[in-house]
Amino acid sequence: QVQLVESGGGLVQAGGSLRLSCAASGRTFSSYAMGWFRQAPGKEREFVATCGPSSVRLFYAESVKGRFTISRDNAKNTVYLQMDSLKPEDTAVYYCAADTNTAWKIQTRGSEYDYWGQGTQVTVSS
Numbered sequence: 118q119v120q121l122v123e124s125g126g127g128l129v130q131a132g133g134s135l136r137l138s139c140a141a142s143g144r145t146f147s148s149y150a151m152g153w154f155r156q157a158p159g160k161e162r163e164f165v166a167t168c169g170p171s172s173v174r175l176f177y178a179e180s181v182k183g184r185f186t187i188s189r190d191n192a193k194n195t196v197y198l199q200m201d202s203l204k205p206e207d208t209a210v211y212y213c214a215a216d217t218n219t220a221w222k223i224q225t226r227g228s229e230y231d232y233w234g235q236g237t238q239v240t241v242s243s
Contacts, residue, residue, distance in 0.1 A: 118143045118144070118232075119141055119142070119143045119144050119149070119215045119217065119231075119232040120141070120142045120143050120232075121139055121140070121141050121213050121214070121215060121232055121233065121234035121235075122139065122140045122234055122235070123137060123138065123139045123211065123212065123213050123234040123235065123236060123237040124137070124138050124139075124140075124237060125137040125138050125237060126211060126237030126238045126239045127238075127239070127240070128240045128241075128242065129203055129239075129240070129241055129242070130241070130242050131203060131204055131205055131241055131242065131243050132202060132203065133203050133241070134199070134200060134201045134202075134203065135200045135203065135239060136197055136198070136199045136200070137153070137197065137198040137200070137211055137213075137237060137239070138195055138196075138197055139151070139153075139195060139196045139197075139198075139213030139234055140193075140194060140195050141194045141195070141196070141215065142194060144217065146189075146191055146194040147170050147171065147191040148170055148217070148220065149170060149215050149216055149217040149220045150167060150168065150169050150170055150174075150215070150216040150219075150220040150222075150224065151167065151168050151187075151189060151196040151213060151214070151215055151216070152164065152165070152166065152167040152168070152213070152214045152215075152216065152224065152225075152230055153165040153166045153167075153187060153196075153198045153211060153212070153213055153214075154211070154212045154213075154214060154227055154230075155207075155209035155210065155211045155212065155239075156209055156210050156212070156236075157206075157208060157209040157210075160209075162212075162227055163178065164178050164225040164226070164227070165177070165178055165181055165185065165198070165211070166178065166181065166185055166186075166187040166198060167187065167216075167223060167224060167225065168187045168188065168189050168196060169220065169221075169223075170191075170220050171191075172188065172189055174223055175187060176223045176225070178225075180206075181200075181207075184200065184201050184202045184203075185198060185199065185200050185201070186198070186199040186201075187199075196213060198211070198213075200239070203239075203241045204241060205241045205242065205243045206241075207239060207241050208239060208240050208241050209238075209239060210236040210237065210238050210239075211236060211237050211238075211239050212233055212234055212235075212236045213233075213234045214227065214230035214232060214233045214234070215230060215231065215232040215233075216229055216230045216231065217231055217232065218231060
């Protein structure tokens with residue numbers, strides 16, 4: 118079992134920055150991959166970024182590439198999502214997720230992640 122708790126969401130103006138955190142517990146954090154997803158009102162959940170167990174494999178959605186940075190601190194059992202140059206279209210509930218089964222792959226489908234956090238709201242005003 119893995120428990121995930123996100124934090125760091127909030128309201129920010131367009132062009133601003135936020136850093137989301139996701140604290141994990143329950144299994145050896147350094148053994149699985151982590152991802153960030155988001156879901157805006159009325160839209161499907163979408164992939165944002167993923168990070169392999171040792172931070173070697175990083176992959177981003179085209180919509181956030183160059184603006185968002187995923188990182189992890191295995192000593193703190195935490196994954197981060199630094200979000201810069203935020204746009205109103207980034208407004209969504211952001212979820213972190215753990216892939217404990219296929220950590221050696223870059224996974225962008227939510228169905229490949231087996232544990233999820235409760236989500237944190239990010240609102241970007243124009």
